[in-house]
Amino acid sequence: MSDMPHDRDTAQPPPSTYLVGGAVRDRLLGLPVTERDWVVVGSTPEEMRARGFRPVGKDFPVFLHPQTNEEYALARTERKTAPGYHGFAFHTAPDVSLEDDLRRRDLTVNAMAEAADGTLIDPYGGQADLDQRLLRHVSPSFAEDPVRILRVARFAARLTPLGFRVADETLTLMRNMVEAGEVDALVPERVWQELVRALAGPAPRTFIETLRACGALARLIPELDRLWGVPQVAKYHPEIDTGDHVMRVLDQATRLSPEPSIRFAALLHDLGKGTTPTDLLPSHHGHEARSEKLVLEVCARFKAPNEFRDLARLVAREHGNIHRALELRPATVLKLLEGTDAFRRPERFAAALVACTADARGRLGHEEDAYPQAEYLQRALQSAREVEVQPLLERGLKGKALAEALRRERVGAIAKLKG
Template sequence: MPRSGQETQAPPATYLVGGAVRDRLLGLPVKERDWVVVGSTPEDMRARGFRPVGKDFPVFLHPRTNEEYALARTERKTAPGYHGFAFHAAPDVTLEDDLRRRDLTVNAMAEDADGSLIDPYRGQADLERRLLRHVSPAFAEDPVRILRVARFAARLAPLGFRVADETMALMRGMVEAGEVDALVPERVWQELVRALAAPTPRAFFETLRACGALARLIPELDRLWGVPQPAKYHPEIDTGDHVMRVLDQAALLSPEPSVRFAALLHDLGKGTTPKELLPKHHGHEQRSERLVLDVCARFKAPNEFRDLARLVAREHGNVHRALELRPATVLKLLEGADAFRRPERFAAALLACEADAHGRPGHETDAYPQAEFLQRALRAARDVPVQPLLERGLKGQELAEALRCERVEAIAGLKG
């Protein structure tokens, strides 16, 4: 029994928070669960068998489930960017205090041990209204939240979600204040890849563009809006519109973020076409390749993403014309794409090219025989036997030239 004048400390309380609560209310699968512990200390958590993992603030892993349990905390902005925060975790921090620091109202809900909903910031109402709305003005202190809002837009767009007007205005103000410029490339890339894997990746880039962040983060992409293309081939005319349609089609054709990334960046060179040449874009493939390399270098993109996007940017025009190319040129295309050694990457490139062909109004369901033909050409060329050439005593450059001639003949046979 406590001595006179001493308050009794309430026992720790544990709450399910964040995405698990949101997704359950939306009827979506709950993939992971995060917990907040109120009224506890790091020493108490360790004594109960929890393993500490947090560097900046106290986060622990459950001894059996390995799920994350974080002590309730508040945060205070101390410097520009998203590293400039001081955190306070103590037994007197309430659940409402902890939820207030979160980004969106739909992520600021909790459930107690009985499954009762705790919703101090009307997140459930915003779920019903399909709104992504910030919890408090403190949202503006962390530029990563702009990326997160855009990513949630990409994930929840199929359910009809949109960014609340007041949140979009706040995000614009953050961009104008230079907060986005403090984002490190690795964090931008992390959110970008997660958005590319979402059901509607275009919503990520459109949200960033609407608040001005895309021009700061990927100016090579942002400048495509307003750039015209020949109406004969592109009824949509606007190149920015086109790349969003291509991204839509890539999302239908492949779940792989690398394929969607290649589709997104394939036409970057059209943004640098001299105005006097518009709406034509001769040589844009080579310009696109160079710009892809610039973007990938800035974000330190993995080789898998860089190499596929570079290949699609450089070769998509040739792939579209595959049925018109001479057999020798087809072989040159296969060799330049390293298709003999990397057939899986070549197949991924063909998906991105098919998405490009479908990313035009009225052409979404067109057949794309170029892909099947190039796959047949690759098989035919690859199946040319080398042994008979060796038995003829050929070697070195003579062997390579003879093999090349045989492969051209095999490809020519497909057109006969």
Template structure:
């Protein structure tokens, strides 16, 4: 039995990056031997075990053969005679197909270290094209390592393009797709993830609503970058620079989908794009079964982001409706995330990345003013039921009028 550290742990050590998760491969062992040593089996598809003390995953060396569509369409074969090289060749990228023993002696049959130095994301073998999830994974790695100068090798991009054209991407489950998308959006340069998907033709398959934004112009006075797709990527880039959470990044990606529906004859204006985009945002949310908090914020930002930009001009009654829509009294954090998404939208414009956004503090102040209304005095005056609700609303409106006058 020989045990090797493999994949990301080896890659990141060689890159000088922090190693978080460690994967291990066991060569020359049987399931019975692993169980006898106290390893606990997990999963039904292939032999993976948890270490009796560390809890880390140890997998028996295995080969795989395609026998169906999608990410799950494989037959795995694990036995003591499977070599380390045979196990590594089934991996996606050369930089993920390296192993090292407990003395840090490197096994690198597919030249992963060479590609690390060349800053290339290159597939290990033609079997790469058997797994459509790898299109998303490579795009995610491109986003993760963009700051180090990594790019996708042309021949790998071509395989990704073939996968995008083959219909295999449509076999991906929403859960697997969302897992990759969510991880990619939380990288330091998530816009690169979208760029790579677009370059290989996967974006028009997975998210045609976003792909449709490229080439759609906006008024230059408000959007010096003009192109709506370019603007969307810039907004996403700003969200990452400002360390925004996943909910905000997802909302930033989807906020302008309605502009893709504007007839060419109306360009570069996009009247009512906020409302037109809601059905598209809902469709994307449902396609990937995004978490509820991501879905809700994306819809609210899509509908109200222009309200955010015009906050200082809004009538107190409109401002109150906005606050009510977000339920700022019980869910203040969601309104904070809306403000953040609006600010990222304002900064995601060529040459305006450092602009101030006074609307943010104004909206926070409005929420504080509305929340300051106490219910108890109204109860003491005898208000109850629907009348109490109207009385509270009236007091909040007065508070917002006073706030606007003072601002």
């Protein structure tokens, strides 16, 4: 299996070297193999360095091949020493077996290896679980690392199109981990990393639903988790449940755009409905302002990049006005364009329109509806931007008078769109 060069001057891995993890899994599934990781059994750090490998591991010996830059890790075991995912002690030695190393991995489908001659080493039933489309933990030590909850949710989201699901016993174990408080040890940056990777994948809904099923969503994004069970007016939302609606919106955003920032905005756009006073339900008057506030809190917690924060904030605050665009007076349309900074940030405004299209279609029975508001607002923006300033300057206008004249001209240009 190894395609390492065999020139005398080229570094050679020790003979007991195995391809492991995702590369083996994806090859068996017929998926593209984008990166390869290797495990070396029966070697030492000194021997690896002598062969020209560059050490990079801080906690345990990992080396980069001098030509391919692929990672070669010495076979290791690990032992839980403290709460959270930093509390581990690692042990590497020449007598650590391949089976020992594979046992510490998260899922059986990730605990397979392949020898240089192509022989599959599968001590924990990974191939059978691939055939049954199951994501199942290798051993009870799975419960020692809370990051694995995020990883399982992301793998589920990635492999949902192939029919995979989380094994019942693994979901139970994940639920027990949440109840034991392990998830509370996750740092926000790692949660964000996994969330964005899931949002970029083929089925981000599955990531959210898996976290919710084990109770982790309530700990990580309680603002989102509490939307389930919150009713909406059936006339506008035949699906009624707000959590159901948000998952449908995420599905539509996934159909419409590959951009994680748009999918993120779709996911969080209705957070304010979770704080609507019960005596007002199923109406949600003013939920946009509450949604914007909660979006900012979520983004601050996870240190979300400005691109994600600003788009999600805009969609949360303005999606109601965007939905009503065809009913608005031209002056109000211009005010909407100015308030969303559409003149300076047209790409972000276009992204917001995609998220709003997903919102409109994320309702039971409305999945294929047209959304003329998006085209109208794009045309309104274009017409307003085409208004020339030079004639106004030639009339001697400046300062406040110039700004007011420009605004009148832009309102007039928008008004012509409706004939």
